[in-house]
Amino acid sequence: MMRHSERVLVAISGGKDSLALWDILLDLGYSADGVYLGLGIGDYSDNSRSYAQTYAGVRGAALQVIDLPDDQGFSVPDAARATKRVPCSACGLSKRHLLNQAALDGGYNVLATGHNLDDEAAVLFGNVMQWHVGYLARQRPVLPETAGFARRVKPLIRLSERESAAYCVLKGIDYIVDECPMAAGNRHLRYKETLNEIEERTPGAKAAFYFQFLDQMLPVLEDVAAAEREQVGTCTRCGAPSSADVCAFCKLVERATA
Amino acid sequence: MMRHSERVLVAISGGKDSLALWDILLDLGYSADGVYLGLGIGDYSDNSRSYAQTYAGVRGAALQVIDLPDDQGFSVPDAARATKRVPCSACGLSKRHLLNQAALDGGYNVLATGHNLDDEAAVLFGNVMQWHVGYLARQRPVLPETAGFARRVKPLIRLSERESAAYCVLKGIDYIVDECPMAAGNRHLRYKETLNEIEERTPGAKAAFYFQFLDQMLPVLEDVAAAEREQVGTCTRCGAPSSADVCAFCKLVERATA
Numbered sequence: 001m002m003r004h005s006e007r008v009l010v011a012i013s014g015g016k017d018s019l020a021l022w023d024i025l026l027d028l029g030y031s032a033d034g035v036y037l038g039l040g041i042g043d044y045s046d047n048s049r050s051y052a053q054t055y056a057g058v059r060g061a062a063l064q065v066i067d068l069p070d071d072q073g074f075s076v077p078d079a080a081r082a083t084k085r086v087p088c089s090a091c092g093l094s095k096r097h098l099l100n101q102a103a104l105d106g107g108y109n110v111l112a113t114g115h116n117l118d119d120e121a122a123v124l125f126g127n128v129m130q131w132h133v134g135y136l137a138r139q140r141p142v143l144p145e146t147a148g149f150a151r152r153v154k155p156l157i158r159l160s161e162r163e164s165a166a167y168c169v170l171k172g173i174d175y176i177v178d179e180c181p182m183a184a185g186n187r188h189l190r191y192k193e194t195l196n197e198i199e200e201r202t203p204g205a206k207a208a209f210y211f212q213f214l215d216q217m218l219p220v221l222e223d224v225a226a227a228e229r230e231q232v233g234t235c236t237r238c239g240a241p242s243s244a245d246v247c248a249f250c251k252l253v254e255r256a257t258a
Numbered sequence: 259m260m261r262h263s264e265r266v267l268v269a270i271s272g273g274k275d276s277l278a279l280w281d282i283l284l285d286l287g288y289s290a291d292g293v294y295l296g297l298g299i300g301d302y303s304d305n306s307r308s309y310a311q312t313y314a315g316v317r318g319a320a321l322q323v324i325d326l327p328d329d330q331g332f333s334v335p336d337a338a339r340a341t342k343r344v345p346c347s348a349c350g351l352s353k354r355h356l357l358n359q360a361a362l363d364g365g366y367n368v369l370a371t372g373h374n375l376d377d378e379a380a381v382l383f384g385n386v387m388q389w390h391v392g393y394l395a396r397q398r399p400v401l402p403e404t405a406g407f408a409r410r411v412k413p414l415i416r417l418s419e420r421e422s423a424a425y426c427v428l429k430g431i432d433y434i435v436d437e438c439p440m441a442a443g444n445r446h447l448r449y450k451e452t453l454n455e456i457e458e459r460t461p462g463a464k465a466a467f468y469f470q471f472l473d474q475m476l477p478v479l480e481d482v483a484a485a486e487r488e489q490v491g492t493c494t495r496c497g498a499p500s501s502a503d504v505c506a507f508c509k510l511v512e513r514a515t516a
Contacts, residue, residue: 128386129456129463131470133478190459194452198387201448205387212389220391224478 001142001153006109008032009150011099012055012063014048016175017114019055020164021156023173025112026059032112035102038067039091040075041182048176055173066102068094074256076182082256087182090252097240097249103150115154118161121210122191129191134228137221141214146229148241157210259400259411264367266290267408269357270313270321272306272434275372277313278422279414281431283370284317290370293360296325297349298333299440306434313431324360326352332514334440340514345440348510355498355507361408373412376419379468380449387449395483398476404487406499415468 002008008025012018012034025032036052038045049065056063069075072094074082079090103111115123120139127135145151156164168175183189199206234240235247242248260266266283270276270292283290294310296303307323314321327333330352332340337348361369373381378397385393403409414422426433441447457464492498493505500506 129467131467131474133474187460194456198452202445209387209389216389216391220478220482 001155002030002110002112002151004029004031006031007107008110008112009099009103009106009108010034011095011111011113012036012052013114014051014176015114016168016173017116017119017156017161017164019051019114019173019175020159020167020171021112021114022055022061023059023167023171024155026061032061033106033108034061034063035099035106036063036065037095037098038065038069039094040067040069041077041180044176044178044181047178051174051176055175064102064106066098068098071098072253072257074253079252079256080182082258083252086186088186088188090256091182093248093252097247100150100152101240104148108150109145110151110153112153112155114156114164116156116159116161116164117207117210118192118195120154120157121195121206122188124210124213125191125195126187133221133224136217137225137228139213140218146232146241148232148234148239259413260288260368260370260409262288264289265365266368266370267357267361267364267366268292269353269369269371270294270310271372272309273372274426274431274433275374275377275414275419275422277309277372277431277433278425278429279370279372280313280319281317281425281429282413284319290319291364291366292319292321293357293364294321294323295353295356296323296327297352298325298327299335299438302434302436302439305436309432309434313433322360322364324356326356329356330511330515332511337510337514338440340516341510344444346444346446348514349440351506351510355505358406358408358410359498362406366408367403368409368411370411370413372414372422374414374417374419374422375465375468376450376453378412378415379453379464380446382468382471383449383453384445391479391482392486394475395479395486397471399472404490404499406490406492406497 008030010018010022010025010032012022014036022032022034034052034056036049038049052063076087076091076094080087083090099111124139127139141154141157143149143152195206195209231243232241233243235242235250236245237250238247240247240249266288268276268280268283268290270280272294280290280292292310292314294307296307310321334345334349334352338345341348357369382397385397399412399415401407401410453464453467489501490499491501493500493508494503495508496505498505498507
């Protein structure tokens with residue numbers, strides 16, 4: 001996923017997974033800076049930033065803070081209202097775009113995120129329920145560097161969310177325990193519940209679902225992934241990789257600030 | 259799926275789906291005979307055969323009756339004990355083998371089964387949870403005729419099980435309402451429940467899951483299906499298609515009658 005000689009940017013939300021990841025990478029001697037993206041979700045954003053900053057302070061680690069409302073003129077709740085879609089949609093899109101941009105601008109080799117097994121299995125479940133074949137082909141623990149994209153890695157995919165929480169407790173890392181208030185009842189959380197119910201009846205089912213996907217299905221999707229990569233051009237507004245003339249993030253900015 | 263000039267063999271269990279299918283095909287003027295496979299599951303098998311025979315009598319339609327214990331010397335419960343596996347495993351294997359054999363022996367062009375949307379979605383769900391890529395590649399509403407296999411079609415895949423039950427009620431067709439006693443609590447039924455819970459929260463999710471698979475994913479699996487077809491040889495004991503020297507059904511017969 002990364003070498004000790006490389007510069008790693010860790011996406012920090014202030015939650016257990018991202019702080020555990022940062023902690024592990026620092027302990028292992030990686031050159032790992034953090035980046036926090038403020039999404040303008042009231043107290044929740046203020047609190048989560050404060051956990052991120054506290055951890056950075058304790059470790060003497062560098063944390064870059066980006067703020068969506070300050071920099072782009074809209075918050076995630078604004079974007080949800082403007083697009084009439086669930087907030088998680090604008091949030092995910094903004095994170096992907098701005099964190100990648102931060103990695104490129106800062107000259108980092110790798111962008112690392114704290115996605116755990118529960119997260120990845122739930123995303124996979126959602127992609128499967130609607131057979132988003134293109135998304136399935138891209139759901140990899142390592143997405144290699146391509147034009148306009150830093151390498152993206154998910155080192156914690158073998159840990160459950162209980163394990164990353166236990167890690168933080170054992171290491172005395174304070175993290176924001178609340179779920180994002182905008183995510184309550186969203187599809188991703190429901191898929192997590194469904195997978196937890198299946199796991200309770202058939203222990204090991206969740207790991208089998210995700211790891212068998214990596215082993216058995218991803219190789220079959222190699223051609224789909226290659227075809228998708230070929231279609232990627234450049235956004236005429238911001239220069240980011242995009243399969244359309246104007247990338248999804250620029251369209252979001254336009255609608256949310258109209 | 260079939261032409262009016264073709265001879266169709268309908269696999270009849272005595273349940274709502276297979277009797278609805280037979281009824282529809284006869285009403286549409288197809289040359290459709292039935293085949294009932296007795297699995298030696300006590301009263302359940304006796305009752306289900308009697309529903310099949312009653313329907314055939316009312317319609318004046320031809321019903322062939324095959325009996326697993328009489329013909330092969332073992333019942334599904336025997337096979338489950340001998341193999342130490344769930345009974346549904348030996349049952350499915352026996353059905354696939356013997357119903358195909360009946361279609362070939364009787365000179366039928368097509369073997370039709372009553373699988374509905376709920377069945378197919380649950381099978382798909384099971385295949386996805388463990389990423390059985392080979393099974394996924396074969397999960398098609400129409401499997402064309404190949405050496406040793408009659409064409410197999412599932413005309414009711416667009417109907418829910420409530421719809422086929424409603425059809426039987428409206429047409430006055432008596433069918434066995436009880437679920438198979440050996441299937442109680444099996445994985446397939448649990449997957450049906452899980453899909454029903456998802457459907458309740460997101461109406462249309464079940465149909466999207468199955469039909470998007472047919473539209474989006476099956477084309478990607480075409481190469482896998484072709485590779486699987488190439489590996490099929492012939493069972494040295496019974497001559498049926500098999501990727502091993504001795505086919506799974508002959509191995510089952512050997513263990514269950516040892």
